[in-house]
Amino acid sequence: MEESPSPKNFASWNKEMKQNIITHDLPAILERWNISSLARRASSEPLFDIMETPILPSVLSNNSTTNRGSGTCTAGRAIPEGYTDISLKSTAKDSLITSFGKVNIKEEPVEASIPWNGEALTAFDQLLMVCRQSAPVTLAEVFSAYCEPGSIKKLGEGTYGEAYKAGRTVCKVVPFDGDLLVNGESQKRSEEILEEVLLSLTLNNLRAGRGDDVKTNSCNGFIETKDFRVCQGPYDPSLIRAWEDYDAERGSENDHPKEFTREQCYIVFVLADGGTDLESFALDDYKEAHSLLVQVTASLAVAESACEFEHRDLHWGNILLAHDETPDTNNTMSFTLEGKRMCTRTFGLNVSIIDFTLSRINTGTAILFLDLSADPALFQGKRGDKQAETYRRMKQITQEHWEGSFPKTNVAWLIYLVDMVLQKLKALAAGNKIERELRSFKKRLASYESAGDCLRDPFFADVLMAEDDELPSMPPL
C-alpha cells in the first residue's frame, strides 16, 4: 500500500473564510472557549468533563444551514449565529497580545494551580493551560505514569507522530515548535497543536457517558483521548530503544529521534489503544467486514450530525480494529443519532477512527479545517490508486472550499473503504455473492450526500436496530 500522503506545506491551520469577512482566527476561538474559565475549572475537575462544547447549537440542529455542494461561504454555511460578528462581541477587558495576535480573555480568576496572572499568553502557554500544566514535563514523566520504561513498544508511525504502547494506553508523541525538520517536514506550531487538541476534545464529547446530559448524538467510534501532556527535552532513551526495535523489525520511514535537543517540545496525546490498523488486520469473515462498514458509517453519521464532522483522510491506516477480549456474538455497538438510540452487532470487532489532522469540524463556536489546497502533492498520487483518487474526489466535491460543510467527502471515504474491504475479502475467497452485494452497495453509495444517507441504505437494514428491539440474526450470504 502506498504511504499515506500527509499534509505538507500547511503553514498553519487556515484561519480565514474565503468569501466573506469572517475571520476564523485562533484568538476568537479561544475567546469563545473562554479558556481562562476552562483552566480554572481544570484545576478541580477531570479534563474531559469541563469542555462543555456546545456540540449541537440550535442553528445546526434545525439543519437549515448545511451547505451541500455549492461550496460557497454564504448563508448556507453552517456557522452558528453570532459567529460572524465575533470580533465585535468581544467585550473582555483584557485584550492580550500573544505570539499570534490579539486574544480576548474574560476576566476570571484562575486558581493557584494554573499560574496565569492575566499577562500575555502565547499559544504555547494556552496549550499548557489546556493540559493543566504550569511547565512542560519530560517524556519519561508522562510514560512512567502508564508503564515501566522497559515495556514501551512502538506501534506505528505517521509523518508527524510516533505511537507507543504504554501500559493499556497508546501515547502518540508529536514534536512541535522546533526548527529541526522532522521526516522532511516543518514541525507543527503550538497554534496548530492547540486546534488539534480542541478537535479531539470535541470528538471526545460525543462519547456516551461524557457530561451529564442525554446526548442527541453520541457514539464511541472515535478514539478516546484520555489526556494531553506538553513535554520538553531530548527523546527519552526508553523511547529511542522502542523506536530502534521497531525499525529493526519493520523498518521505519521516519527520522531517528536522537536528533532532538533539550529544547525540543512535544505534545503527547494519551489515547485508548484502538488495536491494529485495517491495513495490517486480517478480517475473519464477511460478518466482520459488514460490521466494520456499519460501525464506521454510523460513527461518521453521528459526528456529521453533531458537529458537521468530515474526516477527510480515512485511509485504512486510520481505522483501528480490535477483537473483544471476551468474545460474545451478542456484543453490540450503541449510538444515538439525532435523538434515536440505535445499536448494531459487532461480531466481536471494535472499530476506532483515528488521526483528525485533516478533519473539518464545527465545534459550535468555530469551524476548524485545513486548507488542503495548500498541499498540491496530496492530489498528485498515482492514477487508479484508490486513496489518491479519493483525495481528488474530495477536491471535486468541495471545489476547494475546504472550510465549507461537504458531508459527501465522508461518502467518498466510505466508497474507498468498500474497495479496501473487497480487497481484503478477496484474500479470504469470500465468494461471488458477497462481492456482488458489496459492489451494488458501492454503486448506491455514489448517489448519497452524507454518511447519514449511507446509513439508511438497505445494506445495513438487517444489522441496525433501535436499542430496545431484539437483535436480528445476520442475513445468510
Ligand SMILES: Nc1ncnc2c1ncn2[C@@H]1O[C@H](COP(=O)(O)OP(=O)(O)OP(=O)(O)O)[C@@H](O)[C@H]1O
Ligand atoms: N490509539 C491508537 N491505538 C493503536 N495504534 C495507534 C493509535 N494511534 C495511532 N496508532 C498507530 O500509529 C500510526 C500512526 O498514527 P497517526 O496516523 O495518528 O499518526 P500521524 O502522524 O497523524 O499520521 P499521518 O502521517 O497519517 O498524519 C497508526 O497508523 C497506528 O498504527
